[in-house]
Amino acid sequence: MDTKAFRSALGRFATGVCLISVYDPDSGAMAMTANSFASVSLDPALVLWSIQNDSECFREYTQCSRFGISVLNDQQTALSNHYARKGQHAINDNDFIRDSNGVPLLRDALAQFSCKLHQLHEAGDHHIIVGQVEAFSVADGTPLLFFGGAYNSLSQAGQ
Numbered sequence: 001m002d003t004k005a006f007r008s009a010l011g012r013f014a015t016g017v018c019l020i021s022v023y024d025p026d027s028g029a030m031a032m033t034a035n036s037f038a039s040v041s042l043d044p045a046l047v048l049w050s051i052q053n054d055s056e057c058f059r060e061y062t063q064c065s066r067f068g069i070s071v072l073n074d075q076q077t078a079l080s081n082h083y084a085r086k087g088q089h090a091i092n093d094n095d096f097i098r099d100s101n102g103v104p105l106l107r108d109a110l111a112q113f114s115c116k117l118h119q120l121h122e123a124g125d126h127h128i129i130v131g132q133v134e135a136f137s138v139a140d141g142t143p144l145l146f147f148g149g150a151y152n153s154l155s156q157a158g159q
């Protein structure tokens, strides 16, 4: 299969953008940009995202007991770019709060989910991480979108 063409076809599916965050005793508090987030189940409350097997943060995200998901708004492109860079996953404490279990969550996110690691599935060059949502919050705003390998916003869509 032509991997470049396949990646391009996958990019025709518009998504939101999240920061997945974790506290690791050795590495500290970290965040990574991800658009593989999806809802899975309402009862029990389950969500998923997938991590590439060669990520420098693979151990921290697959061996944690809890992690956070923060949905970005369209004013947070710089945060998305920052936490998508290798070697730039240590969080800036000013931008994050901690939940009752010490998991970092982005301030001013459109939605925050505090998750317990529920299941881990090996899937090709990624692992699927399923989280059980223990707490969540929402805020007003316009989502940051990712489409065709570029950022977009609902306020620009359809123009």
Ligand SMILES: Cc1cc2nc3c(=O)[nH]c(=O)nc-3n(C[C@H](O)[C@H](O)[C@H](O)COP(=O)(O)O)c2cc1C
Residues within 6 Å of the ligand: 017, 032, 033, 034, 035, 036, 037, 049, 050, 051, 052, 054, 055, 056, 057, 080, 083, 084, 085, 086, 087, 089, 146
């Ligand atoms: C919009 C966007 C979405 C991304 N989604 C994912 C994802 O779902 N899973 C993943 O493992 N990496 C994803 N990445 C890549 C990571 O954010 C990051 O660039 C990559 O993990 C860097 O390599 P490292 O993990 O070795 O530091 C995404 C990057 C961007 C810009």
